[in-house]
Ligand SMILES: Nc1ncnc2c1ncn2[C@@H]1O[C@H](COP(=O)(O)OP(=O)(O)OP(=O)(O)O)[C@@H](O)[C@H]1O
């Protein structure tokens with residue numbers, strides 16, 4: 001009963017000239033929301049594609065619902081829903097037809113398919129758009145429809161590859177609310193994202209991935225505690241000012257990092273930082289709580305990716 005929904009042991013995927021996933025281990029437990037975070041090209045989609053049985057593994061072992069994805073792909077896929085990173089809705093069909101046709105792949109009868117379609121369109125607030133064609137939908141509507149489509153077979157596991165990338169805050173919050181609703185009904189969710197707010201809002205546990213490897217794993221709180229201090233100062237300081245700033249901060253325990261004209265100071269003693277730098281009024285700064293984004297940048301660096 002307590003077997004994990006997904007168990008990946010040393011899974012690897014190589015493409016000619018690229019080792020996209022380089023031997024990673026992780027587990028997704030029943031009923032949790034598990035996140036894979038990582039910058040562009042980290043290997044998130046490749047990992048999810050292996051879990052879906054869409055991309056064959058180059059090595060390692062991958063069990064989903066306790067079964068090998070290589071031996072039992074059909075049985076696994078019947079219990080899984082997938083929201084892909086790229087929209088692959090059928091542009092020649094209407095909103096409702098996209099769901100009804102998808103239901104046929106799972107041998108769901110016509111009458112049941114119609115009932116499921118109505119219910120899911122209601123769930124993602126697209127009932128009024130049911131007869132529209134896909135090219136006429138906004139990006140947010142397409143994402144919602146992809147989520148509805150992933151639920152057609154009432155899956156035990158839903159995989160979402162960047163469910164809210166490119167959406168406005170309204171659409172994003174609506175999707176978060178729906179995903180929380182899904183979790184409450186007992187579904188297990190596995191998602192990828194580079195939106196740290198999304199990860200903090202939704203994920204019980206997550207891994208941070210880069211260059212095909214897992215750098216760390218834990219709950220959002222554990223990762224914060226492990227990698228960053230309580231608060232962050234962002235000083236607007238060029239090279240010369242930065243030198244003076246570090247002089248002021250010498251006696252305080254802190255970690256710092258410079259990126260362009262910004263000096264980031266991570267500390268547990270904000271008061272002391274304020275005091276020590278008060279002699280330095282011409283440098284503007286922002287003071288805020290440390291977030292998962294700080295953890296992400298600390299682990300994966302600040303350089304731009306491919
Ligand atoms: N079909 C493929 N053929 C060759 N290389 C591939 C293929 N798919 C992915 N890659 C490479 O594997 C690496 C990981 O890609 P992947 O799509 O898994 O990253 P990602 O973490 O999902 O990135 P993003 O955040 O941009 O979606 C990249 O270097 C990519 O170019």
Ligand SMILES: [Mg+2]
Pocket residue numbers: 044045046085161
């Ligand atoms: Mg991807």
